[in-house]
């Protein structure tokens with residue numbers, strides 16, 4: 001089956017959306033959306049199936065009576081410090097709608113990152129400011145300066161999509177200090193932080209202690225529940241209340257199966273450890289495979305790797321898809337031409353991807369050993 005809503009190679013059509021999932025080719029190797037190779041935690045699929053079998057005619061619980069306390073326990077915060085949403089996608093939009101009320105409001109993020117920030121800013125009628133990266137990472141002093149200068153909303157993606165760069169404790173602190181004296185709202189999008197381990201959860205620890213910032217977490221990535229759409233935002237009750245008010249028109253936006261899946265997942269925190277360890281191992285295999293091809297990778301703490309490629313990265317992506325059914329993200333689409341973002345799959349998937357890339361590169365640069 002071909003997805004006619006997007007270009008043949010998963011690229012956004014002119015005027016189209018980067019959110020489209022690309023070729024609806026379940027046989028292809030999907031390494032373009034940072035899905036997990038490890039599946040959901042044990043029990044989650046059963047919970048979804050049971051919920052669908054028993055209660056398909058019922059609306060979801062709009063109060064999240066079971067889920068909210070479970071999430072609050074999981075994140076170590078009070079229940080009024082968590083809101084739930086139909087993926088982080090939706091929470092980015094709701095946060096934008098809630099916080100960008102002023103005419104001529106401004107959103108700051110980094111260049112080439114998750115396109116949901118710009119899309120949501122546009123929906124909210126706000127201006128988008130994109131800061132150039134500092135060596136593949138968030139330019140922390142510039143982001144802090146933007147907050148101090150009065151930007152209305154700052155999205156800091158940590159680890160950063162698309163490079164995988166991770167912020168240090170000191171950098172998180174610098175941003176939080178700026179936010180504490182700024183009129184705008186600082187949001188840490190930690191969609192990929194589960195891959196980095198609890199010792200990097202600096203923003204959540206600060207929010208737990210009352211820091212005025214928001215933290216976004218998803219169940220789509222390390223938790224392996226992208227299909228049901230579930231994410232949450234953690235922050236001070238006042239900011240959470242504003243987001244919930246922005247969502248009032250959508251009381252049933254998280255389905256019953258999604259709520260059941262997350263509850264089942266939270267009962268299996270061991271799954272995260274398993275995914276984190278497996279992903280770190282496979283990421284090393286991917287980086288060493290790419291390096292052996294003479295390619296340069298950015299250091300990543302996430303389940304993807306950004307790699308520089310010779311020549312036209314769009315054409316390379318197209319060949320990988322057409323000739324090898326390996327689907328990766330051409331970062332030219334996000335303003336970073338000459339680079340690919342490749343999801344870390346299982347070791348077998350890594351091998352298939354590296355072999356496919358080697359075959360395509362042999363044709364792009366027939367002189368063996370050409371390194372850039």
Ligand SMILES: Cc1ncc(COP(=O)(O)O)c(C=O)c1O
Pocket residue numbers: 033034086087088089090114116157161189191217218219220226230231
């Ligand atoms: C940085 C970042 N934030 C948010 C999302 C959206 O996550 P969700 O599936 O929870 O909507 C993604 C998805 O790829 C992402 O890369």
